[in-house]
Amino acid sequence: MSRIPFHRINWPTSLFLIITLFVSLTALPVYLWHFGLDWFQVVLFLALFAASSMSITLGYHRLFSHMAFKAKWPVKVWVLLFGASAFEGSALEWSADHRRHHKFVDHDDDPYDISKGFFHAHVGWLLFKLRPVPPMDNVPDLLSDKMVTFQHRYFPVIGAIMNLVVVPAIGWLWGGWQSALGALLIGSVLRVVLVQHSTFCINSFCHMIGKRPYSSRCSARDSWIMALCTFGEGYHNYHHEFQHDYRNGVKPWQFDPTKWAIWTMSKIGLTSNLRRVPDEKILLAEIAEQQIQLEEAIAKRPSKERESTQHILEVAKQRLQQAAQSWEQCKAEYSRATEKKIEASKEKMAQLKRDFEEAAENLRRAIDEWREAHQMARATFA
Ligand SMILES: [Zn+2]
Numbered sequence: 001m002s003r004i005p006f007h008r009i010n011w012p013t014s015l016f017l018i019i020t021l022f023v024s025l026t027a028l029p030v031y032l033w034h035f036g037l038d039w040f041q042v043v044l045f046l047a048l049f050a051a052s053s054m055s056i057t058l059g060y061h062r063l064f065s066h067m068a069f070k071a072k073w074p075v076k077v078w079v080l081l082f083g084a085s086a087f088e089g090s091a092l093e094w095s096a097d098h099r100r101h102h103k104f105v106d107h108d109d110d111p112y113d114i115s116k117g118f119f120h121a122h123v124g125w126l127l128f129k130l131r132p133v134p135p136m137d138n139v140p141d142l143l144s145d146k147m148v149t150f151q152h153r154y155f156p157v158i159g160a161i162m163n164l165v166v167v168p169a170i171g172w173l174w175g176g177w178q179s180a181l182g183a184l185l186i187g188s189v190l191r192v193v194l195v196q197h198s199t200f201c202i203n204s205f206c207h208m209i210g211k212r213p214y215s216s217r218c219s220a221r222d223s224w225i226m227a228l229c230t231f232g233e234g235y236h237n238y239h240h241e242f243q244h245d246y247r248n249g250v251k252p253w254q255f256d257p258t259k260w261a262i263w264t265m266s267k268i269g270l271t272s273n274l275r276r277v278p279d280e281k282i283l284l285a286e287i288a289e290q291q292i293q294l295e296e297a298i299a300k301r302p303s304k305e306r307e308s309t310q311h312i313l314e315v316a317k318q319r320l321q322q323a324a325q326s327w328e329q330c331k332a333e334y335s336r337a338t339e340k341k342i343e344a345s346k347e348k349m350a351q352l353k354r355d356f357e358e359a360a361e362n363l364r365r366a367i368d369e370w371r372e373a374h375q376m377a378r379a380t381f382a
C-alpha cells in the first residue's frame with residue numbers, strides 16, 4: 001500500500017486548497033440556505049470569475065509565459081492584480097513552471113507531468129514539495145520587468161486585500177453585512193476554488209481527453225468541452241505544437257474567449273504584435289499527423305495490397321515536402337526584405353513577392369494532390 005509522504009507536504013498550499021474547498025462545501029450552502037441567492041451575488045461572481053480566469057489565461061499564460069503578444073501597462077496591471085487574486089502564485093513563478101512544462105512535457109522535469117497520473121498533474125504537484133526547488137533560470141525577460149517583480153514580492157498581500165477586503169467591501173456597499181458575507185463566500189472563496197480547478201484541468205484533463213490533430217509527439221489534446229471550462233485553453237494539442245501563437249482555438253468555430261479578448265484589445269491599442277502561425281504551416285502539421293496515422297494503418301495490411309498505395313502516397317508526400325520547403329524559403333526571404341533587413345530595389349521586392357505568391361500557390365496545389373492521394377488510400381483500405 002502506498003503511503004502519503006508527509007515530510008514532503010507543502011503545508012501552506014495544501015491547507016489553502018483544502019480550507020477553501022471545505023468552506024465552499026459547508027459554509028456556503030449554509031449561507032444560501034439562510035439568505036438565498038440574489039442577482040447581485042451572481043453578477044459579482046461572474047465578473048470576478050471572468051476577470052481572474054482571464055488574468056491567468058491571457059496574462060500569466062499567453063502574455064508572460066509565451067510572449068504571444070505585447071500589452072500596454074493597463075492590461076498588465078489588470079492581469080497582475082486579478083492574477084494575484086486567483087492565488088496561483090506570482091506571474092513569475094507560474095511562468096517559470098509553465099515554461100518547464102513545455103520544455104520537458106511528459107518527463108520528470110515537467111512540474112505537472114501527466115505520466116505520473118491524473119492526481120499529480122491536477123493538484124498533487126502543488127501539495128508535495130519539489131526538492132530541490134528548481135531555479136528560476138528560464139524567465140530572465142520577466143525578471144527585468146519591474147511590474148512583474150513587484151507582483152512577485154507582494155502577491156500574497158495583493159491577493160488577500162482583493163479577496164478579504166475589496167470584494168466584501170463591494171458587497172457591503174450593496175447590501176450591508178449580509179451581502180458582504182455573501183460576497184466573501186461566493187465572490188472570493190468559491191470563485192478562487194473554481195478558477196484554480198479550471199487551471200488545474202488544463203494540466204490534467206487537457207493531457208488526457210480529446211484528439212491530437214497537430215502532433216502525437218506529446219500527451220496534450222484538443223477538446224472543445226475543456227475549452228468551454230478554461231476560457232479557450234482546451235485546444236491544448238495546438239498550443240503545445242505552436243506555443244507562441246496568441247490563439248489556442250485557431251479555427252474560426254472554436255471557442256477561445258481569451259483569443260477574442262486579445263484581438264479586441266489590439267483594435268483599441270491595448271495589445272500589439274499578436275503572434276500567429278501561418279495557415280499553411282498549421283495545415284502542414286495536420287497533414288504530417290494524418291500521414292503518420294495512415295502509414296501506421298497501411299503497415300498493418302498484407303504487403304501485396306500495400307505496395308501500389310504506398311508508392312502513390314510517397315510521391316504525393318515528396319511533392320508536398322518540396323513545395324513546403326520552397327514556400328518556407330520564399331516566405332523567409334520576402335519577410336526579411338519587408339522588414340528591411342536586406343537592401344532591395346523596387347523590382348527585386350516585386351520579384352520576391354511574385355516568387356512567394358507562386359510558392360504559396362504551388363504549396364496549395366501540392367496539398368490538394370496529397371489530399372486526393374490520402375482519400376484514395378483511405379478508400380482502398382476502408
Ligand atoms: Zn500542457
Ligand SMILES: [Zn+2]
Nearest residue numbers: 098102239243
Ligand atoms: Zn502554454
